[in-house]
Amino acid sequence: MGRLQKYLALILGLIIMMVLSICGASLYEGYRQTRISAITEANNVTLIVQRAISRNMEILSLAMDTLAYRYQHPLDLTHASDEERYNYLFGSTAAAHHITALAILDADGYVRVTSRRSASPSVVVNYSERTYFTVHRDSADAGLFISRPIKANLGNELPVVVLSKRLSRKDGSFDGVVLMALDMSYFRDLFTGLTLGEDGIMSLYSDDGVTYMRVPYHPSSIGREITNNPNFQRLRAMLVDNDGNFFARAHTDGVERLYTFRRIPDAPLIVLLGRSERFIFKTWYDTLYSVLLLLIIFTALAGVLLMLVRRELLKRVAAEKQLEDLARTDGLTGLLNRRSLDEALLAVWQRSQRSPTAGFSTLFIDVDYFKRYNDTYGHEMGDTVLQAVAAVLREHLQRQNDLAGRYGGEEFVVLLEQTDEHGALRMAQQLCEAIYNRGIPHSGSPLGVISVSIGVATMNRAPHQRMEDVLNAADHALYIAKREGRNRVCVAHPGQNDPLA
Ligand SMILES: Nc1nc2c(ncn2[C@@H]2O[C@H](COP(=O)(O)OP(=O)(O)OP(=O)(O)O)[C@@H](O)[C@H]2O)c(=O)[nH]1
Structure with missing residues (x-):
């Protein structure tokens, strides 16, 4: 199971x-x-x-280059309108969506030209301290400088980032910067x-x-x-x-x-x-949860299925065990039958041969005057006596390795594993007394009640001892017990002719 x-x-x-x-x-x-x-x-x-x-x-950057070039290489626009001059310098770049300003600062940081039409010429601001100016003034190869975000007050809500490039004269000296304010909204x-x-x-x-x-x-x-x-x-x-x-x-x-x-x-x-x-x-988590849910359902179903299979198997095992038990047990008493007894005896014997400490004892039990009982009370009542004897054996044999079986007719055999002669004698006497004390009336017996005689034999380690020797000794001891008057126990020593009662 x-x-x-x-x-x-x-x-x-x-x-x-x-x-x-x-x-x-x-x-x-x-x-x-x-x-x-x-x-x-x-x-x-x-x-x-x-x-x-x-x-x-x-x-x-290219648009800034164009502005720088046109600033540094002016055309003669004496007769041009302000609009034409503006367009020449800034082209359409100034109108680009995110460009807030395009301008040129001279070498001193003053605005020289700017795309911001609204810038007031009267307000003169100097930008020479701004990083986007100083970085070019101090280094000729700063390239395109990108400022930090600047809150520029150019009318736009977002800060701007200023892109700037250096203007150099022909001799390489600093000529100012070209710059572009790019709205962060870009x-x-x-x-x-x-x-x-x-x-x-x-x-x-x-x-x-x-x-x-x-x-x-x-x-x-x-x-x-x-x-x-x-x-x-x-x-x-x-x-x-x-x-x-x-x-x-x-x-x-x-x-x-x-x-x-x-x-x-x-x-x-x-x-x-x-x-x-x-x-x-x-999506992966959705799949994970679905799979987990399916797994839980699957596991539950598998569990239920296996429980059903288990139940069926257990039923089958129980049925098989019942059959096996039936084959192993004696139908009348429920004790082991002769065949099972023989098998058990053989197994006990083999174990005892393998281990020097594993000895065993055998009790041969026979109901006294049983023929007379049958003759007096009938065969059916005789059967109940055999069942009563079996019940006494079951009650007293509590150790797992103790076995009792019906050897045939009114004869029973008890196997006491790892039990020496002393222990076996004690057990035999208990059984003998217990059956006698049941007080099952038996008018054909001089005792007036049902009694048994028991022959006890313990395996010793004498050379050449065989299993049959132990059984024969017990049987012989039983014979002596009968001869000595019944309702008693007699102990035999295999190989000895005269067992001691
Ligand atoms: N009721 C019943 N009687 C059985 C069964 N098996 C054997 N017997 C009887 O048991 C009796 C055994 O008698 P005997 O072998 O002569 O021995 P006994 O009368 O018990 O005398 P002692 O053993 O010398 O005390 C026989 O009459 C058998 O018919 C059984 O299964 N049921």
């Missing part, structure tokens, strides 16, 4: 493990693929944004068009940690320093590769995101895309 349950549990365990492994493997593969797709997609998005910004920067409009998904973010930072733009947009984020943000520090550590990605929890809103960054070539800017893990793995 225990073994059957173990097998069933093992089968159930194996089936569940197999299903779990298959589901686990395909879920893991799904997770891996989702992750790879998310990274690829994010890389593509940052690449497109990076190229859009680069291309725009290049166009703006970046905001560029980022807002992208589908970022739930909790997605898109940002533009300088490589020293200043926020230029962040969507979802909030004015307070522009110009904010994030140098100490652990995720930014992690990004900076990876910047040698110009692009990369990592999963991390945002310290600001606690959202787990896949961060993908890319450096803008020839500019100190980094574009960063963050997409929430929950959004990325939403």
Whole structure:
């Protein structure tokens, strides 16, 4: 029974493990693929944004070059109108959507020309202290300088970023700067068009940690320093590769995101895309929950099925055991039958031969004057006496290895494993007394009640001793017990002719 349950549990365990492994493997593969797709997609998005910004920067830079050239190589526009002069210098660039101003500062930092028509000529401002000016004044090869976000009071709600380039004279000396104010709404409009998904973010930072733009947009984020943000520090550590990605929890809103960054070539800017893990793995999580639900249902069904199989098997095992018991037991007394007794005897004998400490004793029990009983009370009553004797044997033989069987007719045999002569004698006397004390009336017996005689033999380790020797000795001892007057126990020693009563 225990073994059957173990097998069933093992089968159930194996089936569940197999299903779990298959589901686990395909879920893991799904997770891996989702992750790879998310990274690829994010890389593509940052690449497109990076190229859009680069291309725009290049166009703006070229427009600044054109202005610088026309400023430094003026045509004779003596007779031209102000409008014609304006158009010659700035062309249509000044009208571009996100460009708030185009201007030339001279070597002292004063505005020489500006695209801002509203600028009042009476207000003279000196810009020589501004970084976008000093950087070019102090270095001839600063290239295109991109300022930090500046609140420029140019009438636009968002700060601007100033792009500037150096003007040099023929001898290489400093001749001022050409500059362009780019409205931050350029970046905001560029980022807002992208589908970022739930909790997605898109940002533009300088490589020293200043926020230029962040969507979802909030004015307070522009110009904010994030140098100490652990995720930014992690990004900076990876910047040698110009692009990369990592999963991390945002310290600001606690959202787990896949961060993908890319450096803008020839500019100190980094574009960063963050997409929430929950959004990325939403479909995968939905699949996971469905699979878990199916697994629970499957496990429950498998369990129920196995319980049913178990019940059926147990029924079968019980039926088989019943059959086996019937084949092993004596129909009248329920004790072992002769065949089972012989088998048990052989097994006990073999065990005793293997282990020097495992001796055993045999009791041969015979009902006294039983023929007379049958003759007096009838065969059926005789049967009940045999059942009563069997009941006494069962009551007294409590040890697991003690066996009792009906040897034939009114003869019983008891096998007492690992019991020496002394113990066997005591048990035999108890049985003898117990049967006598039952007081089953027997008018044909001089005692007036049913009694038994018992022959006891204990296996000794005499050389050449055989199993039959023990049985014969017990049988012989029983014969002596009968001869000595019945209702008694007689102990035999195999090989000895004269057993002791
Ligand atoms: N009722 C009944 N009697 C049985 C059964 N098997 C054997 N007997 C009877 O048991 C009796 C055995 O008699 P005997 O071998 O002469 O021995 P006894 O009369 O008990 O005399 P002692 O053993 O010398 O005391 C016989 O009459 C058998 O018919 C059985 O299954 N049921």
